[in-house]
Amino acid sequence: MNITAKELNTIQACRYCPMCRQSCPSEFINYKESDTPRGRAMLLYSVYKGGKPFEASTVEAMYNCFLCGACKSWCEGQELGGYDIPELVKFARRDIVDQGLAPQIVQDIRNSLLVHDNTQALDKSHAFTATVEEKRADVLYLLGEGVDYRYPEIARAFVQILQTAGVDHTLLKSEPNSGKELDLLGYRDDAKEKASALINRIQATGCRTVVVSDPLVYDAFKNDYEQWGITLEAEVLHVSEYLLRLIQGGKLRLKPVDFTVTLADSEFLGRFNGLYEIPRAVIQSFNPVQFVEMQWHHGYMQSTGEAAFTFDDKAFGRGKDLGEKISTKAEEAGAEIIVVLSVTAKQHISATTSLKVVDIVEFVNEHIDIF
Amino acid sequence: MNIAKTSYMFDMLLFELRDIVGKEYVSVRDSDKEVYSVDYFWLPEMCHDRQDRSNITRPMADFIVHPANAEDVSKILKIANNYKIPVTAWGGGSGSQGGALPVFGGIILDTKRMDTIYKIDEQSMTVEVGTGIIHQTLEWELEQKGFSTMHDPGSARCATVGGFIAHRGTGVLSTKYGKIEDMIVNMEIVLPTGEIIRTLPVPKTACGPDLNQIFIGAEGTMGIVTKVTLTIHRLPETRAFRAFVFKDLETGLRVGQRLVSENLQPSVIRLYSENETKEVIKKVLGIEKTGAYMVYGFDGKKDMVDLQMKYAQEIADSEGGEDLGAHPGEQWWNNRYKFFFPPYMYRLPQCFGTLDTVASYSDIQNVYNAMKDVVEKQYPMARFIGHFSHWFPWGAMLYGRFIIDTPPEDPHEAIYLHNSIWNDALRAAMAAGGVLNEHHGIGLKLSRLTPELYGEAFQLLKNVKTTLDPNGIMNPGKLGFGIG
Numbered sequence A: 001m002n003i004t005a006k007e008l009n010t011i012q013a014c015r016y017c018p019m020c021r022q023s024c025p026s027e028f029i030n031y032k033e034s035d036t037p038r039g040r041a042m043l044l045y046s047v048y049k050g051g052k053p054f055e056a057s058t059v060e061a062m063y064n065c066f067l068c069g070a071c072k073s074w075c076e077g078q079e080l081g082g083y084d085i086p087e088l089v090k091f092a093r094r095d096i097v098d099q100g101l102a103p104q105i106v107q108d109i110r111n112s113l114l115v116h117d118n119t120q121a122l123d124k125s126h127a128f129t130a131t132v133e134e135k136r137a138d139v140l141y142l143l144g145e146g147v148d149y150r151y152p153e154i155a156r157a158f159v160q161i162l163q164t165a166g167v168d169h170t171l172l173k174s175e176p177n178s179g180k181e182l183d184l185l186g187y188r189d190d191a192k193e194k195a196s197a198l199i200n201r202i203q204a205t206g207c208r209t210v211v212v213s214d215p216l217v218y219d220a221f222k223n224d225y226e227q228w229g230i231t232l233e234a235e236v237l238h239v240s241e242y243l244l245r246l247i248q249g250g251k252l253r254l255k256p257v258d259f260t261v262t263l264a265d266s267e268f269l270g271r272f273n274g275l276y277e278i279p280r281a282v283i284q285s286f287n288p289v290q291f292v293e294m295q296w297h298h299g300y301m302q303s304t305g306e307a308a309f310t311f312d313d314k315a316f317g318r319g320k321d322l323g324e325k326i327s328t329k330a331e332e333a334g335a336e337i338i339v340v341l342s343v344t345a346k347q348h349i350s351a352t353t354s355l356k357v358v359d360i361v362e363f364v365n366e367h368i369d370i371f
Numbered sequence B: 001m002n003i004a005k006t007s008y009m010f011d012m013l014l015f016e017l018r019d020i021v022g023k024e025y026v027s028v029r030d031s032d033k034e035v036y037s038v039d040y041f042w043l044p045e046m047c048h049d050r051q052d053r054s055n056i057t058r059p060m061a062d063f064i065v066h067p068a069n070a071e072d073v074s075k076i077l078k079i080a081n082n083y084k085i086p087v088t089a090w091g092g093g094s095g096s097q098g099g100a101l102p103v104f105g106g107i108i109l110d111t112k113r114m115d116t117i118y119k120i121d122e123q124s125m126t127v128e129v130g131t132g133i134i135h136q137t138l139e140w141e142l143e144q145k146g147f148s149t150m151h152d153p154g155s156a157r158c159a160t161v162g163g164f165i166a167h168r169g170t171g172v173l174s175t176k177y178g179k180i181e182d183m184i185v186n187m188e189i190v191l192p193t194g195e196i197i198r199t200l201p202v203p204k205t206a207c208g209p210d211l212n213q214i215f216i217g218a219e220g221t222m223g224i225v226t227k228v229t230l231t232i233h234r235l236p237e238t239r240a241f242r243a244f245v246f247k248d249l250e251t252g253l254r255v256g257q258r259l260v261s262e263n264l265q266p267s268v269i270r271l272y273s274e275n276e277t278k279e280v281i282k283k284v285l286g287i288e289k290t291g292a293y294m295v296y297g298f299d300g301k302k303d304m305v306d307l308q309m310k311y312a313q314e315i316a317d318s319e320g321g322e323d324l325g326a327h328p329g330e331q332w333w334n335n336r337y338k339f340f341f342p343p344y345m346y347r348l349p350q351c352f353g354t355l356d357t358v359a360s361y362s363d364i365q366n367v368y369n370a371m372k373d374v375v376e377k378q379y380p381m382a383r384f385i386g387h388f389s390h391w392f393p394w395g396a397m398l399y400g401r402f403i404i405d406t407p408p409e410d411p412h413e414a415i416y417l418h419n420s421i422w423n424d425a426l427r428a429a430m431a432a433g434g435v436l437n438e439h440h441g442i443g444l445k446l447s448r449l450t451p452e453l454y455g456e457a458f459q460l461l462k463n464v465k466t467t468l469d470p471n472g473i474m475n476p477g478k479l480g481f482g483i484g
């Protein structure tokens, strides 16, 4: 693929600049220089200007990036807007795929997404939505892979909230994939097909509001679909936005929270969509509640690994390394409950702490009167 | 070194190294070798930049190893001695002198896994830390508890504590709190032959020579520093800044010297040469001014800072300074890292170098003039700028810089020009009472000039080196030491 002016500008700026290295979570898992923003930019300079082919280890360095945007947040360059390494890496991944150089693990995940609609080759019958009844409704709840296959309790909690609030809602039977993961892995054409299929299914429900649980899916709706020429005639909200609407509309009766609570920000909701205050507003709607911030929050959050599918040529298995950094900070802040915004965060953080780690949906559901 | 990957010796060495640190912590990936072949020195950057239009190559490591602790380091060094393989420590790779480059191949020993904060001792006001920690990470942990090392360099976010020790780093608050070497209480060091030693628990003793001094500033040629205990301070209640323009550099230098010698204890003094003043004032205030621009600052208890500011102002006024108020100084403090980010930093294809040096107050103006004259007169294609940002009781540091916007297209010619400017500027500085460097170190860049700086005394340094490192495996080609 021909390098674009924007991507070349990022390469030129970052290739010899080490100033964001301490923010890069992939470096601090294996400590290798090629797993830094500077390293990736240097390697891509050799490919796009030096005319070198993509070597296997350069490809690996691209798939070791978590696309979390920490480097961009910490960059004080380009009038504080930062240089966009995640976009550059996504560009490189598409090129790698185009050249037929995607590592086996990436091809395996793609095949799984194409066949099973999930990244882990799980049979569709295992999904929470495999048995739901789909109908026409005002509100559609989209679970995303993590909730659908691994954390059905979150889906149950949200359905209970919707019922409590008297919301006419539905779910998609055997919920299809959004295409987001495919795009992040470099398969844009496949991603677009998945996205179109999903939109058709959504539109068939006649819903006016789509409530999304997974930050990756939310990001696809907010930042990708329009760019791909795919439109949806419905508003799209994250569960936290919808919960706040229900709370402010007096649809939920809130109970006091007798614990100290903190929030682990989500990179895809926060860094790419500016969704920082609403989850906080949901938590702080409870009265009383003791809310504390961790040392790192908002744009300077510690990354949870939402898009860390592969690392060191394997399906990502080092989430604990990320989770531990967050749970340590939560403990330092004196929190008793860590509220999270993705199942990835829940999985990675809960594996490292005895503190209670709950999705925002579970948190609200546990602290309302169900009637 | 450079062992062919097809040789069975490659497999044998790889096996031994993996046996020490674990498979995932030894890299022979081409991508890593490429990235570890470029630090923050202009030379490897230029060679990497011109790969599309020249065939100049960069030396690369054979193995990149990530030890977890001193024991791992010791075993790696023993293997390196057995096979006589060069070992080059790499911290953040942010050094500007090529110190961390594996110029003779061999092993890159990346220290960043040794990043534990072992103990914050609030009573003794010290912190014990693994030297591979990125300095800013340490600062953030200390800040949480209300402390700081007060070592605040531009590269805090990318350099390791060990890298600063190896290059005798200086931060912007050094005038009050000292350079990194002034903050060291004791260290754990792995000697080139693998012995793990600890220096005395405290530095100010009457128990013979201070062994710390052999390793501080040694750039990884005498051993690997694996742990260090540093002094810490309480975060100050307040900071205050003020900016002035003086009629010329000479007056500015006198003001700086008075601020120090009249015991006001400023934490910051930044004095810009007449050329840099024009640029800086335009950038910060958006106005044209001539003269020598100065920002100074104090920190501590509010009442004391107020008093220090009052006396400092008296000095500035008595020297005819034009008062520009507090805002420019505050703005500098708040944006002090920003100008190290792209696109503000100098960048390829430009050719550039930071000619930082230090001299006594009697000599520093002459050193500045000598360097400036050489660069401007002998190299009309180059610009020279400079500021003075670290002030000692006896003298000041000059942060000179040359910049060439369009260096020769041929990389060999570009290197020749680059080296010639360095040689001439530094020889002029040394003749006027300056030294090769103040806080960036020697590395590969200035290695050739080290014997000239030390004169007869260089043999003493060489003897120490040979005694500690009989096989010459530690960072060969740096600090005036060759290979073997």
Ligand SMILES: Cc1cc2nc3c(=O)[nH]c(=O)nc-3n(C[C@H](O)[C@H](O)[C@H](O)COP(=O)(O)OP(=O)(O)OC[C@H]3O[C@@H](n4cnc5c(N)ncnc54)[C@H](O)[C@@H]3O)c2cc1C
Residues within 6 Å of the ligand: A018, A019, B039, B040, B088, B089, B090, B091, B092, B093, B094, B095, B096, B098, B099, B100, B111, B131, B132, B152, B153, B154, B155, B158, B159, B160, B161, B162, B163, B164, B165, B166, B167, B168, B169, B170, B171, B172, B219, B220, B221, B223, B224, B225, B226, B340, B439, B440, B441, B443, B475, B478
């Ligand atoms: C944007 C920018 C701003 C800068 N500003 C400043 C500044 O304000 N003040 C300042 O002093 N410097 C500054 N520098 C220079 C640089 O950050 C310092 O020289 C720093 O000391 C290098 O640390 P590092 O960890 O990156 O070391 P590296 O570059 O990795 O290594 C430097 C040398 O130290 C040796 N070494 C590293 N770790 C060890 C160890 N544990 N034991 C023994 N030897 C070791 C290496 O072998 C090498 O010789 C700046 C650099 C950049 C990129």
